[in-house]
Amino acid sequence: MxxxxxxxxxxxxxxxxxxxxxxxxxxxxxxxxxxxxxxxxxxxxxxxxxxxxxxxxxxxxxxxxxxxxxxxxxxxxxxxxxxxxxxxxxxxxxxxxxxxxxxxxxxxxxxxxxxxxxxxxxxxxxxxxxxxxxxxxxxxxxxxxxxxxxxxxxSATAELVLVVDAANVVGSRPDGWWRDRAGATARLRDELSLLSPVPAASLGLPATHWWPRIVLVAEGKARGVPSLDGVTVIDAPGSGDDAIAAAVASAVTDRPQDHVIAVTADRELRSRVDAAGGEHIGPSTLFELAGRRS
Ligand SMILES: [Zn+2]
Missing domain, CATH: 3.90.79.10 (Nucleoside Triphosphate Pyrophosphohydrolase)
Incomplete structure (x- = not known):
């Protein structure tokens, strides 16, 4: 000793x-x-x-x-x-x-x-x-x-999982992302890697703040961005929405005690997230959590 x-x-x-x-x-x-x-x-x-x-x-x-x-x-x-x-x-x-x-x-x-x-x-x-x-x-x-x-x-065994619709979140800021979609997705990944802890109240969660696990789903020309510590990047083989709905569904099934929240403003995708047992927030809420405005 x-x-x-x-x-x-x-x-x-x-x-x-x-x-x-x-x-x-x-x-x-x-x-x-x-x-x-x-x-x-x-x-x-x-x-x-x-x-x-x-x-x-x-x-x-x-x-x-x-x-x-x-x-x-x-x-x-x-x-x-x-x-x-x-x-x-x-x-x-x-x-x-x-x-x-x-x-x-x-x-x-x-x-x-x-x-x-x-x-x-x-x-x-x-x-x-x-x-x-x-x-x-x-x-x-x-x-x-x-x-x-x-x-x-x-809440002792619960974690917060954010499944981020990269195309939708990147597309919500007119910063020239259309010239380099993978570059814009990598910048979003870098921002997300600094996103912790987040205040519980703004997400309607118990406790005071949370360190999220982040899954960033990229599609089309935005694919190929490597994962970082704390941010797992998934390349959608086809439709990004399909990959996001599948990521939410598997997160909810694997660990039902977790809070699984998709980040997207896409209404059709939001209803698929609801059906999979997840919750959702919009890109602007994500930027507020990150301490900046869109
Ligand atoms: Zn006291």
Missing amino acids: TLVHHRHDGDGWVDCDCGQRHWGRFGAAGLLLVDDERGALLQHRALWSHHGGTWGVPGGARSSAETALEAALREAAEEAAVPPDAVRPSHAWVEDHGTWSYTTIVAHLADPARPVDARPADPESLDITWVPLDSVGDLPLLPAFGAMWPRILA
């Missing part, structure tokens, strides 16, 4: 507007890792710690330089030996008190064939163990975590 305490400028108590004291001058964050096979990775908190003996997730104070995701991944590595690159964030719940906030990052295995070998890695844990999702509520949970658990549980 490595006994390392990593000090940083976020270590300290905050007297919060809610009347309580919380740990973390810049807020705190934790990682809830959910494995489809084993359940949730929980930390049995050391007896000397705040609410000692209860169960929660690996987590702790954010430094001034860290995002909530960075802090959660660092804490999970320090406390539970979870390799940051072995997990992929799905969505986050933010408990915002104004003067302080706690962000729970719900993450899944980056590669289901590469299970995470988690274990107590510092003295803050009595144990680090996998608990089946339907048994978590039976444990004595850290009060703040326990209060949120029913909401967290309802």
Whole structure:
């Protein structure tokens, strides 16, 4: 066991507007890792710690330089030996008190064939163990975590999948795309690769924000653009609409718990997406998520 305490400028108590004291001058964050096979990775908190003996997730104070995701991944590595690159964030719940906030990052295995070998890695844990999702509520949970658990549980295995109609989205901006369709599709792919996390409210989703998996469907002369990390490009062999409807249908069938949203303004395609069990948004909503206007 490595006994390392990593000090940083976020270590300290905050007297919060809610009347309580919380740990973390810049807020705190934790990682809830959910494995489809084993359940949730929980930390049995050391007896000397705040609410000692209860169960929660690996987590702790954010430094001034860290995002909530960075802090959660660092804490999970320090406390539970979870390799940051072995997990992929799905969505986050933010408990915002104004003067302080706690962000729970719900993450899944980056590669289901590469299970995470988690274990107590510092003295803050009595144990680090996998608990089946339907048994978590039976444990004595850290009060703040326990209060949120029913909401967290309802979406714990869900991911957000965006299936993007490249021709329709590229065509919604008169930026000269018609001169080089593959080039315009590659630029859209690059924009999409930076699209995370997205606010849940603008998509009508639970939680606070989501890191989408993105499937970009290209057709005709726009084909041949390679995939990037986080953006899978599919070349439609024939009709782009057929390929998009098929991508939505297979995503819904493979993982019914996921939120599968097509991005297209095409009305006929939207009705095919509805029939396949997906949802849809228009290109302008996508650009708003990307922090820019069409
Ligand atoms: Zn508070």
